[in-house]
Amino acid sequence: MRPIQATIHLDALRHNLAVAKHRAPNSKVMAVVKANAYGHGLLRAAEGLSQADGFAVLELNEAISLREAGYLQTILLLEGLFDRTELVDAAKYDISIVVHCEQQIEMLEQVNLSTSTHVFLKMNTGMNRLGFIPETYASALTRLEKIKSVADITMMTHFATADEDAGIVAPLARFKEVTKGFDYPTSLANSAALLRYPASHSDWVRPGILMYGASPVSGQSAHALGLQPAMTFTSELIAVQVLQDGESVGYGQKFTAHKTTRVGVVACGYADGYPRHTPSGTAIAVDGQLTRTLGRVSMDMLFADITDIPDAAIGSQVELWGAQVPVDVIAEASGTVGYELLCAVAPRVPFKVIG
Structure with a gap:
C-alpha cells in the first residue's frame, strides 16, 4: 500500500x-x-x-x-x-x-x-x-x-x-x-x-x-490567529537519487542541480491532490526538518531536496502540509487558497482519524 x-x-x-x-x-x-x-x-x-x-x-x-x-x-x-x-x-x-x-x-x-x-x-x-x-x-x-x-x-x-x-x-x-x-x-x-x-x-x-485551522485572513497565519490544522497530509520517501552538477529531475527538467544534490522521491502527486503548479522551492518537511520541493510535481510523485538531511532515506516521513508546513504556505506558493487544497485531496488517499 x-x-x-x-x-x-x-x-x-x-x-x-x-x-x-x-x-x-x-x-x-x-x-x-x-x-x-x-x-x-x-x-x-x-x-x-x-x-x-x-x-x-x-x-x-x-x-x-x-x-x-x-x-x-x-x-x-x-x-x-x-x-x-x-x-x-x-x-x-x-x-x-x-x-x-x-x-x-x-x-x-x-x-x-x-x-x-x-x-x-x-x-x-x-x-x-x-x-x-x-x-x-x-x-x-x-x-x-x-x-x-x-x-x-x-x-x-x-x-x-x-x-x-x-x-x-x-x-x-x-x-x-x-x-x-x-x-x-x-x-x-x-x-x-x-x-x-x-x-x-x-x-x-x-x-x-x-x-x-487554515487562515481566512490574507497576511495572517493560522498559528498567529491561534488555530490548529485539522488535517495533516503525509507520505514517505520511496526512492533517493543523487544529482551531479548539471543533472535535472522530473518532467520538463524544471530543476537542474548546480552542485551534488540528494533528491528524495515522495509518494504524492497531483492525482493525490497536491497541486501540479506548485513551484520548485516550495516548503516541505522530511523527517521533521523543513526543506524544499524540487522540479515539477508529477501525477504520483514529487521531489524533495534532502541534501542537508543526511539521514533521510527510503521510508523517511514527509509532511506535505500540516502543523510544520501550513496548508496556506502551499496555497500561496501555488497561487490559490488553502480552501482549494483541503477540498482537493483525492478519494484514493486514505484517511485516518485521531483525537
Whole structure:
C-alpha cells in the first residue's frame, strides 16, 4: 500500500471551535461543513465539531446524513432548495433553508407542508452571488411572514471583503439600515468577519475555514490567529537519487542541480491532490526538518531536496502540509487558497482519524 495518508485531528477541530466561541462569546456557532467538510469528511468533522450550535451544508443529502447520524442541532442549507420536492424532505428532517430568490419563496407559498420550516432570508450586500438586493429585501420578508409553514425567520448576509482591506463597514451598514425595525435574529459573520469584526457577530456566526485551522485572513497565519490544522497530509520517501552538477529531475527538467544534490522521491502527486503548479522551492518537511520541493510535481510523485538531511532515506516521513508546513504556505506558493487544497485531496488517499 502506498504510504500516503491524510490524518484528521479531532482535537484540533475542537480547539478551533473553542477559538470561535471565545471570539464570539454571545453568538451561536454554525460550523460550515459543506464540500465534505472542506475535504475532511462530513461525519468525521462533525464528530470533532459536535459541540457546535449548528451545521451549515450545501446539499440536502449532507443535511440528512447529519440528522441520521444523530445530530440534533440546527442544520442549514446554504443555497436553499432547488425544487419543491426537496422541501418536503427538508421539513421532515427539520432542516433550515436559506431563501435567496423569489422562486424559493414561491415554493414555500405553493407547497402545503404538514410540518413547518425554518428560513434564513439572505440579503445581497455586495457579494452579488445570492440574495435579495436591499431594495426588495423587506418585501421578501413580508411575503415570508404570511406563509403558515414558515416557523421562524433569521436575516442573513455574506461579506465579500471581510478578509481584505475594504472590510465590512459599508455592507454591514447597508444590512442594518434595511433590517432596522425587524425583530428577527441575524447571521452575518463568516470566518474572517468573526476574527476581525466583533460588530458582525450577532445571533449566529458561520465559521468555515477557521474550523479546519487554515487562515481566512490574507497576511495572517493560522498559528498567529491561534488555530490548529485539522488535517495533516503525509507520505514517505520511496526512492533517493543523487544529482551531479548539471543533472535535472522530473518532467520538463524544471530543476537542474548546480552542485551534488540528494533528491528524495515522495509518494504524492497531483492525482493525490497536491497541486501540479506548485513551484520548485516550495516548503516541505522530511523527517521533521523543513526543506524544499524540487522540479515539477508529477501525477504520483514529487521531489524533495534532502541534501542537508543526511539521514533521510527510503521510508523517511514527509509532511506535505500540516502543523510544520501550513496548508496556506502551499496555497500561496501555488497561487490559490488553502480552501482549494483541503477540498482537493483525492478519494484514493486514505484517511485516518485521531483525537
